[in-house]
Amino acid sequence: MxxxxxxxxxxxxxxxxxxxxxxxxxxxxxxxxxxxxxxxxxxxxxxxxxxxxxxxxxxxxxxxxxxxxxxxxxxxxxxxxxxxxxxxxxxxxxxxxxxxxxxxxxxxxxxxxxxxxxxxxxxxxxxxxTDASASSSASGSVASASTSVAVNARVAESAGFKVSSNKVAVGAIAVAGAAAAALI
The missing domain is CATH 2.60.40 (Immunoglobulin-like)
Structure with missing residues (x-):
């Protein structure tokens, strides 16, 4: 393992x-x-x-x-x-x-x-x-994180690396982390 x-x-x-x-x-x-x-x-x-x-x-x-x-x-x-x-x-x-x-x-x-x-x-x-409330901040961070994950996946793919469907799971983890960080 x-x-x-x-x-x-x-x-x-x-x-x-x-x-x-x-x-x-x-x-x-x-x-x-x-x-x-x-x-x-x-x-x-x-x-x-x-x-x-x-x-x-x-x-x-x-x-x-x-x-x-x-x-x-x-x-x-x-x-x-x-x-x-x-x-x-x-x-x-x-x-x-x-x-x-x-x-x-x-x-x-x-x-x-x-x-x-x-x-x-x-x-x-x-x-x-945007609204300055914590929920809007978290929402903006989620959008930025998901865009970042998607762009990073595209960069990896353009470099010749195969990016599997697991990138969605990785993206979800990154988005959740960004939302949590925005709320702190």
Whole structure:
């Protein structure tokens, strides 16, 4: 039994070490809203590389993001930010994300919204307003944790690793832990 646990631990360490976040994205966070035709600022900290090889706009479910377009290449990682002018004719949607880097060394943003240029309001670099109660905090943490689990599973899959249906169980554990932490 101990050898099985050791083998599982070794596999988990191998999968985690096979992928690497090249930066820690600080904006946009999940729930951020951008407006077509307006600038969108992407920010990060803890860069692990001097240059971000590319920044890609992607769309879709966190577990099945599809590239829409490469918006930048060879970005100075030490700058800590990049401003992208959202095209005025881009399709509105609430399932966009940025991918920074090349697989398997890639960082993802949370899902954000792009609204049409005719919609009222300006871009906001913070998530949509939420109730400040503990239950809303827990709910937000659950959403972030489940998105993170899904994105991490996608990264592992894109690196050539088979991610089994057990990722749902792992995701549930991560979500429960995030909810508990938010309530403390």
């Amino acid at each position: 101990k050898s099985i646990v050791a083998a599982i631990t070794a596999i988990a360490v191998t999968i985690v070490s096979a992928q690497s976040n090249i930066v820690s994205v600080t904006s946009p966070l999940a729930g951020t809203v951008y407006t077509a035709g307006q600038p969108a600022v992407i920010t990060w900290i803890d860069q692990q590389v001097p240059v971000i090889p590319k920044i890609v706009l992607a769309k879709g479910l966190p577990t099945a993001l599809q590239p829409v377009s490469t918006i930048a290449q060879d970005v100075d990682a030490n700058a800590g930010s990049y401003t992208w002018n959202v095209p005025a004719d881009i399709a509105a949607g609430d399932d966009y994300a940025f991918e920074l880097g090349n697989s398997p060394n890639i960082s993802f943003t949370g899902l954000f919204t792009i609204k049409s240029a005719g919609a009222a309001g300006a871009n906001t670099a913070s998530p949509a307003a």
